[in-house]
Amino acid sequence: MPITMNTYPLLVWIMFQNGQLQIISKIRGTMSCDEVYEELLSAHDKFNRRIETFNILEDSSLLCKEFLTILLEGSIEYDEIANKLAIVHRRILRIYNIDVPHWSIDYTHQKAIIDARIGHKQTEHLLFHGCTPSAAASIIQYRFDHELIGQHGTSFGHGFYFASRSSTSQRYARADPPSNEHAILVCHVIVGKSCTGDSSMRKFPDSYDSTNDGSDSTYVVYSNEQ
Incomplete structure (x- = not known):
C-alpha cells in the first residue's frame, strides 16, 4: 500500500543521551514522537545488517574453525x-571461545617460567586487541605477525599491543570493506613484571616481561608465547 510523503516527517533530529534515544524535534509531517520511535525500530529490524556492528570473527574468513566454539x-x-566488552551503540554479532591446543601448551610453559621468577602467579591480565575480522582470523591461524609491528605506532615498544579497556581497542577494530563488521580479541596476556616503554625498545628490559604506557591502560608484549 503506497504511503503519502506527508505521513512522515521530512527531518528528524535524534540524539543519544545517557544511553537513551531521544527525538529532539521533527520538521513537518503528521507523526507523533511515539510513532517516529516505532518507525525507527521497524527500520532497524529491516535493515539491521546495514548498521555498524562488532563481530568477534566472521565465519567465512576463518581457516581454523576447529579451534572455535561459538x-x-x-x-x-x-x-x-x-x-x-561494554560495547555501546553497536551490536555484537557473535562471540567465539578460541582454544588452540599448542598455544595453550606454550602459554602455560611460559607462564610457569615467569611465575617462578617473580614468585607469584598473578602475572596475567585479561586484555583487548582490536583489529579487522581478516586480521583476527590471521592471528588465530598464524599468531601475531612480527612483520606488522608498528602499523599503529611503537610509542611504548616494538611489540604486540593490548588495552585494559575495550573502549581503547574499539578504536582499532576496523572493518574489512565492503563489510561493516569489526573484531576484538579478548586475550589472557602474561604481562609479568612490566615497566614503562618507549619507541626505542625492541624487547623488554632485563628482569622485565613487558612494557606499558606508564599506567595500566596499554601493555606491550614481545612474544607470541605470552
Missing part, C-alpha cells in the same frame, strides 16, 4: 565477555 547468547560465558 558461545550461546544469554549463556554465562557469553554475558561475561559481553559485559567486559
Whole structure:
C-alpha cells in the first residue's frame, strides 16, 4: 500500500543521551514522537545488517574453525565477555571461545617460567586487541605477525599491543570493506613484571616481561608465547 510523503516527517533530529534515544524535534509531517520511535525500530529490524556492528570473527574468513566454539547468547560465558566488552551503540554479532591446543601448551610453559621468577602467579591480565575480522582470523591461524609491528605506532615498544579497556581497542577494530563488521580479541596476556616503554625498545628490559604506557591502560608484549 503506497504511503503519502506527508505521513512522515521530512527531518528528524535524534540524539543519544545517557544511553537513551531521544527525538529532539521533527520538521513537518503528521507523526507523533511515539510513532517516529516505532518507525525507527521497524527500520532497524529491516535493515539491521546495514548498521555498524562488532563481530568477534566472521565465519567465512576463518581457516581454523576447529579451534572455535561459538558461545550461546544469554549463556554465562557469553554475558561475561559481553559485559567486559561494554560495547555501546553497536551490536555484537557473535562471540567465539578460541582454544588452540599448542598455544595453550606454550602459554602455560611460559607462564610457569615467569611465575617462578617473580614468585607469584598473578602475572596475567585479561586484555583487548582490536583489529579487522581478516586480521583476527590471521592471528588465530598464524599468531601475531612480527612483520606488522608498528602499523599503529611503537610509542611504548616494538611489540604486540593490548588495552585494559575495550573502549581503547574499539578504536582499532576496523572493518574489512565492503563489510561493516569489526573484531576484538579478548586475550589472557602474561604481562609479568612490566615497566614503562618507549619507541626505542625492541624487547623488554632485563628482569622485565613487558612494557606499558606508564599506567595500566596499554601493555606491550614481545612474544607470541605470552
